Amino acid sequence: MTAEEAREKIVDAADRLYYAKGYAAVGMDELRRESGVSLRRLYATFPSKDDIVLAVLARKHEQWERGITERVEGEPDPRARLLAIYYYLADWFCADDFRGCAFINAFGELGTTHPAVADAVRTHKASFEGFVARLVDDAGASPALAGQLVILAEGAQTTAAISGDPAVAARARAAAETLVDAALGMPAVSGDAASHR
Incomplete structure (x- = not known):
């Protein structure tokens, strides 16, 4: 070997x-x-065990970035790309082995006593916020929308892990649709998010 x-x-x-x-x-x-x-x-x-944890988190980061980028890039327009984040979460929440966000889990267990782990978690979360910020910029919306959409996605991950209910992603997506349409000055269209796939 x-x-x-x-x-x-x-x-x-x-x-x-x-x-x-x-x-x-x-x-x-x-x-x-x-x-x-x-x-x-x-x-x-x-x-050390920290070295292993950091290697696992580095792998998780790569998997997350690859998966969400592929899902988002498959959409035809900036609005749909923003909402695709929540379709990606919906698929993930339905996985048999879904146990929440590995980064949130790591921070909850080790963040206060293992600075390198806390830094890796913060770097991952900042990377996701930067990713969403670029999508928001492409859509021509206010930069404030990025933080709002990130909070929805992060909250959905934690809520789905605790509740065991993958439908949390659909509720987060509906809220995101309201925020996105308001930011883009679009009239609300009921059922659009539910029918888009």
Whole structure:
């Protein structure tokens, strides 16, 4: 097994375990067993648990950016691209293994005692806000809309995780549609968000 293969096995196992059980609940022995990598090699690859958590968050960030970008870019116009964020969330919330936002989970468990983890979470969230800000700019709306849409998306993630109800995404999308149309000076059209897919 090469060093890169060992690293991938560790990150794969850590990603599954942390997301399912939480960051603090998973020890190095369990990670060793799940990854099939010796404890010696595990520590040689990642000297501390924080290093593993950061590697998992880096992977999650890449997956999030790739997934949401693909979903948004498939839409025909700026308004639809803004609303596509919430269709992306709807698909994610319906996944069998949905356990909320890995970044919010990490911050809740480790943010106050692990500064590097807190920084990674803040960087991810700032990146998402920047992404939405660019979409808002493309739509010709006020920059204030970006923060409003981000709050809706973040709140939807937390609410869906706690309630177990994927319909939260549809409610967030309806609220986003109201905000977007107001920002763009468009008349409200009932049922538009529900019919668009």
